[in-house]
Amino acid sequence: MNQLVRMSQIGDAEQIAEPSAELRVPFAKSGAFVCKFIIGEPNDAAICCGAPVADGKSWCAFHRRIVFEPTRPGRIR
Template sequence: MNQVVRFSEFAEAESLAEPSETYRVPFAQSGAFVCKFIIGEPSEGALCCGAPVADGKSWCAFHRRIVFEPSRPPRVR
């Protein structure tokens, strides 16, 4: 699955360390408080990041910076 990623967001995500591969877990077995970012192609046996998430969000800080686009200021007409 292709995702649109702006270069600026990618550069910001690079400042954070990517979570270790040791956290990765099959998506179907991921529990609460772990990053649900799918690594690779989504499929029946998809792996998710699995890094601990303390704030109850769906993604760790590294992947959240890739997934979400920062809000833009309102346009003045």
């Protein structure tokens, strides 16, 4: 049986663990240097990941791998 595999799953040298649910905070109360990845539905009561980010990005390493898919070599645009 064929299965759909994301390019990001192929050749992963290191696995990044999902951040703890204890870090989650309401989006409206999230400050600087925390992951802004929305968990669930984006509405007035949105909850974001809240994991610390030290590199000034909007998402932690775990969620960045979900948001961005690496380009494949030889892909025609």
